[in-house]
Amino acid sequence: MKTYNHPALSKVSLAEVMHALSDPCRSKIVDTLIEAEGRSLACNEFELNVGKATVSHHFEVLRCAGLIETKVEGTKCLNSLRAEEFEERFPNFLNLLVSESKR
Amino acid sequence: MKTYNHPALSKVSLAEVMHALSDPCRSKIVDTLIEAEGRSLACNEFELNVGKATVSHHFEVLRCAGLIETKVEGTKCLNSLRAEEFEERFPNFLNLLVSESKR
DNA sequence: TCTTTATTTCGATTTTCATCGAACAAAGAG
DNA sequence: CTCTTTGTTCGATGAAAATCGAAATAAAGA
Numbered sequence: 312m313k314t315y316n317h318p319a320l321s322k323v324s325l326a327e328v329m330h331a332l333s334d335p336c337r338s339k340i341v342d343t344l345i346e347a348e349g350r351s352l353a354c355n356e357f358e359l360n361v362g363k364a365t366v367s368h369h370f371e372v373l374r375c376a377g378l379i380e381t382k383v384e385g386t387k388c389l390n391s392l393r394a395e396e397f398e399e400r401f402p403n404f405l406n407l408l409v410s411e412s413k414r
Numbered sequence: 415m416k417t418y419n420h421p422a423l424s425k426v427s428l429a430e431v432m433h434a435l436s437d438p439c440r441s442k443i444v445d446t447l448i449e450a451e452g453r454s455l456a457c458n459e460f461e462l463n464v465g466k467a468t469v470s471h472h473f474e475v476l477r478c479a480g481l482i483e484t485k486v487e488g489t490k491c492l493n494s495l496r497a498e499e500f501e502e503r504f505p506n507f508l509n510l511l512v513s514e515s516k517r
Numbered sequence: 518t519c520t521t522t523a524t525t526t527c528g529a530t531t532t533t534c535a536t537c538g539a540a541c542a543a544a545g546a547g
Numbered sequence: 548c549t550c551t552t553t554g555t556t557c558g559a560t561g562a563a564a565a566t567c568g569a570a571a572t573a574a575a576g577a
Contacts, residue, residue: 313543313555325514330436333429334535354554365536367555386544386553403506411428415573416525437565457524468566470525489522489574 313388315374315381320393320400323377328401331376332408336361337369341378342412344392345405351382351389416491418477418484423496423503426480431504434479435511439464440472444481445515447495448508454485454492 332338336359343357354366361369370390373379377397382389398405435441439462446460457469464472473493476482480500485492501508 325510326436326438326441329432333433333436335429336535338429355552361535362537363554364538364556368535371555383543383554386551388554401510404510407428407504407507439565458522464565465567466524467526467568471565474525486524486574489524491524 313383317374317380317393318377320377320396323375323400325401327376328378328404331372331378334369334372336365337373338408340369340373340390341392341408344379344390345409345412347391349391349394351391353387353389355387415486420477420483420496421480423480423499426478426503428504430479431481431507434475434481437472437475439468440476441511443472443476443493444495444511447482447493448512448515450494452494452497454494456490456492458490 332341339359340357344352354370355363357366359366359369370379370381374381377393377400379390380393382391392405394405435444442462443460447455457473458466460469462469462472473482473484477484480496480503482493483496485494495508497508
């Protein structure tokens with residue numbers, strides 16, 4: 312079974328996070344997870360108009376940036392925001408995303 | 415005389431800002447300006463190991479992202495942070511940069 | 518006016534990155 | 548065991564972005 316790498320937030324740089332979120336697909340993934348309010352979503356539950364190889368790639372970038380956590384559940388994998396940890400490492404960052412998504 | 419375009423912060427998206435700051439040269443420029451505490455610096459006062467054409471390009475990206483302001487003074491041009499406006503548009507964002515620069 | 522200084526613009530090159538299709542892997546259903 | 552579902556990996560492709568050198572611009576000072 313595939314295991315994912317989830318870096319400690321202390322190892323993640325702000326630059327990495329910025330890069331991760333400067334792509335429209337990836338910021339949409341994060342926005343969707345914020346709206347999901349803690350619930351986990353499978354990779355195919357996001358409305359991204361790109362192929363599955365690309366989707367897989369974007370999830371990897373977000374994982375490496377410490378933004379999301381992925382768990383395997385049967386044939387699918389469930390993604391959730393690392394909200395509390397992320398907030399501790401980068402205070403108020405997620406709030407900026409929330410504010411931005413409603414304009 | 416060259417005139418620069420400084421967009422209203424309301425026209426700037428968070429994605430633009432993230433992209434601007436995900437480059438190491440550009441984040442160094444901003445860090446240097448933060449340390450300068452309001453003072454303006456000429457383009458050649460930043461220790462970037464790239465050619466001057468590239469430097470010019472990076473300043474343009476930062477201007478378009480609403481992060482800096484450029485004024486012509488004689489033969490040089492002086493750059494400063496648009497700190498207050500930026501803080502109003504993206505609260506606490508600059509603090510994240512400050513925290514990140516001291517780790 | 519000529520020279521120096523500081524930066525921009527242009528065109529070309531290189532690097533990085535998003536994207537895709539095809540092949541592969543793992544788990545569940547029948 | 549076979550088929551389906553879900554996602555990953557690989558290799559290739561194209562687009563975007565960083566970089567550079569050279570030429571252009573513009574102001575200041577000799």
